[in-house]
Amino acid sequence: MEKKTLAIVGCGKLATLVADAYRDNLLPEYELIATYSRSKEKAQHIADKINTVDSGSTCIPCASIQDVLAMKPDYIIETASPNALKEFALDALKNGSSIVTLSMGAFADQAFYENVIKTARENNTKVHIASGAIGGLDVLRTVSLMGKCEATFQTEKSPNSLRKSSVYQESLQHEKKKVFEGNAIEAIALFPTSVNVSVAASIASVGPENMLVSITSIPDFVGDNHRIEIKNEQVHAVVDVYSATAQIAGWSIVNTLRNIVSPIVF
Template identity: 65%
Template sequence: MKTKSLAIVGCGKLAHIVVKAINSGLLPHYQLIGAYSRTFEKAEKIAELVSNSQPQELCTAFKTIDELLALKPDYIVEAASPNAFREFAIPALKNGSSIVTLSIGALADTAYYEEVNTAASENNTRVHLVSGAIGGFDVMRTISLMESCTASFDTEKNPNSLKNTPVYEESLQTEKKTVMKGNAKEAIALFPSKVNVAVAASLATVGPDNMEVSITSTPGFVGDRHRIEVKSEQVNALMDIYSKTSQIAGWSVVNTLRNITSPIVF
């Protein structure tokens, strides 16, 4: 199989997992050629790590997203933020690059979703929505195609993860409290970088306006727990996922990249 060129936007912990997979041989059909981060030093670190393992073609760190897009990579992994996705997604798709994204919250905006869909359709590119810290997209999507259904998404978090958000208050450090109830569209507006998985589950089922979302803060809780329930006349599916760290999100990107090139797809 022809090697596919790959670039990364957002060079934090999750990007390092992708590089680890490349360096260990788990992504043999990809060549990482570019990295971009708002903090240039982070992009330089990613480029240095991967260049050491593929000296035949160095990875370049870029100071602007336009410089990275000029490479026209086959795939761009986005591990930054919904705002970053909005900045480059449509130009990238029109430029011939497909996207593997974790910032699915950007697509809660129905009008923007349609713009992305059109850009990908007209330019023979695709946007791959990775599962992140959850799973079960296959069964969720299947139920929604099969018949009318309802869906709910409940998340439990440590209060520290809610700092610098409108709902945080010091009492959360000692008191368990449901800090938000609404739909997925309202949730991503309130927490732009913390509930991408809720929007992902909503897009697989009933849509951001109809996915019921609740977020509970629990003192001393470690990690995240997501409980997704999809009900129809014939099926009741329940997914309960606990993750101690965010590493599963990075590895879900690796799994998606492998599925793109694998003759057998999970």
């Protein structure tokens, strides 16, 4: 069977985890042919992991996203940022490459979301939304199909994870405080890289404008604690996911890639 070709855009810790899974033969139906990152060193590092003597693979660290697209990979793994996804997604889909993304926060932009759907349909390509640091997207989607429902997304974080945001203040190091309450569109605008999962949950259910999001800062907290809740007249579902690190997000990409080629899909 001919292997499907892969490229990685965004070569940080999560991409490294995917590359390690690839080296450990957890993705035997794929061939990783290209990497790209704003940091040439990071792209080279992952390519070097693949280009071992016994791997039989040649992975090229690319100098630009255009170089990646020129290689026409079957799938592009995106672990960079919502802005990065916006920059290349339409060109990739037109080019025949499907996308596996963690930056679903980009889809809070309704115009971009609709353009992606239209472009993917016209070019027989797809965008696969990895579950990232949450779960239960199938339950959310199922409940939403049943009729009118409401949903909430609550997150607990360390104050240190909020340092680069406008809500941060030193007092958060000593007091528990709800620092944000609004919908998923407002949340991703304020926290461009840390609440992508709230947009994923909203797309699977009530939509970004209707998903109520709250973020609470807790002193000395480690990791992320997410609670997703959805209700209709017949169903009340709660999904709780705590993760000490972001590794689950990288593994969700591995799981998505395995599902794509599996005869049995979870």
